[in-house]
Amino acid sequence: MPQRQLESGMMFNGEGRKEAMKKGRIKVMLGNEACVEAALLAGCRFYGGYPITPATEILEIMSRRLPLVDGLCLQMEDEIAALVAVVGASWGGTKAMTATSGPGFCLMQEAIGLAVAVEAPCVIVNVMRGGPASGQSTSTAQGDLYQARYGSNGDYSLIVLCPSTAQEMFDHTIKAFNLSERFRIPVIILSDEVVGHIREKVFIPDADQLTFVERKVPTVPREEFVIFKPEENGVPLMPTFNTGYKSPVISQAKSLNGNRGNAKEAVENIHRLVSKIEDHMDEFAEVQVYGDDKAETAFVTFGSVCRAARSAVDMGKEKGLAIRSVEVKTVWPFPDDLVRRALAGAKRIVVAEMNLGMIQREIERVIRQPEIKIELFSKIGGIYPQPQEFLRFLEEKR
């Protein structure tokens, strides 16, 4: 798959920007709105949802837009039903998605495991809010980072993208659909209240400027087709229901022909479900560096916190402070190598996140150099960090 089109912000920031910008339009929109815009462009025609702040706009806008393109937006009875219906729609042959926030994301965990197990491509947006439980419905937070990766039962892997701007809500949604179809997995867009509710300029390229990935379907006669036998890239072909393949798709540990599997087959299946993603991270893993990439002081950020950190880098520069901000765009599977490279030469690493230290643990795991301090600049309670606070943190904790 061409790497270029998948990279977020490329259309807006990359080379040939001027040329590319002629083939599209610019609109001021909500992050959540940008997500819908991209989903419809990517071909999403089924949305199963349930109202929850701060993700509701996605459901509302989908309910207005999908009928116009012969799609269906269904407000289900709960988030469990929402995601299960999405999995059904996916096997039905349609690109499908849902969006939610903390408590709804909790309910979706079982169906995330389901989507992984039955290898149903789909996109799940979690516009994070404060937790635990009902928490702070209108406030931002980044406390669902582990839940997005480890929330369902058993061993598995999936891809989690973290947008920091309305533009990235757009770009990551296109990327999420492409990756879900490429790997036949649920892809999670881990946004947060700030990104979901920010209203800013978004460049919407014409559809012919984007690359869209579609799942591969079998073409061999049914007798020769083995439903869960992987292709060379680890991903089996996906026959849409009612196209003659009479597929047995079960959520149990299974053998290649779809029947209940023995222990050996279960082991092989789990390893394949993980390796089909983690062996191909170079196709999608993304880490950006903002500021002076040789600076000894580095912030590590993801999601909306990237924004304040960028301002802090700029403010530091004015004061003569060299800082780099390492922005993790694909948080899971954690891009160890890219992060290590982005942090090479850094003497002081400050992980800034709106939780009590989640990415921090990953950085501690990846940067195992005792002489390098890995500090945590944490903000919780829905209080978004101010750029000045980053600089104050650097001064006070010195």
Add this chain to the structure above:
Amino acid sequence: MNPLGEKYLRKEFLPFLFCPGCGDGMIVQAFLQAVDDLGCIDDLALTAGIGCSAWIGVYMNVDILKVLHGRAIPAAIGLKATQPSRKVVTFTGDGDCLAIGGNHLLHAARRNIDMTVVMVNNQIYAMTGGQVAPSTVVGSKTQTTPYGNIEKQLDGCKIALAAGATMVSRWSTAHLKPLIKTFKNALNHKGFSYIEIMSQCPVQTGRYLLGSGSPQFNLQWLKDHCVKEEDPSRWLEVESQGKIPVGDFLRIEQPEFMEEVQRMNQRVKEEQGKGGDR
């Protein structure tokens, strides 16, 4: 092998995981008979949740999506929504449909989405080893009601009727002929149909609640206790005698969900074409 089995079963998946004497095999046969009579095997898309009855569709050579406990109905909705020409059928059990999946039943029925729910009621959680279910008779001693069940039964047919299903029937594995006819009606019904089948579980319900693990005894119990009574005003009387009313309770025509969706999409697009409000 039975010619229906020869024609429609996924032979590489056999033997069935059902216990000897289970009613599920009878339901497989009755359903395949109905499908064969209608010639609609290629249109079927099945879903199932978890439990013994959830495996009924897996042995049939059709597209089947077997999902999580209680979640077969929303999966069916997803399949129906993406291609309304599918005949979507969900196989579920009393625990799957009335306990963990109860909410989904209510809302699918109220939408009158064109699908068929086949609820196999053995009055117990059988696969997990005989725990009380919402359908278990008061007083029953199960693995989780060792001092007797003190909770009232939930009647799936009444729930489906109240929630807006447009076709509701209940039969038993001792009523295979009317059941086949009901299956055919349901597969042709434009709307939400709920078919409950009282079925024998000799291993759990039979041994621990009815006093015998013999399949013959359990089938006879169903024959004796399932009484044809299609007039709801007489159900209380039937139930007061410890009997279960069976029959075809309701079959009416009402606007079907996916047809309404298509109508709405058409209308909205026409309005947009005229420059109407978005």
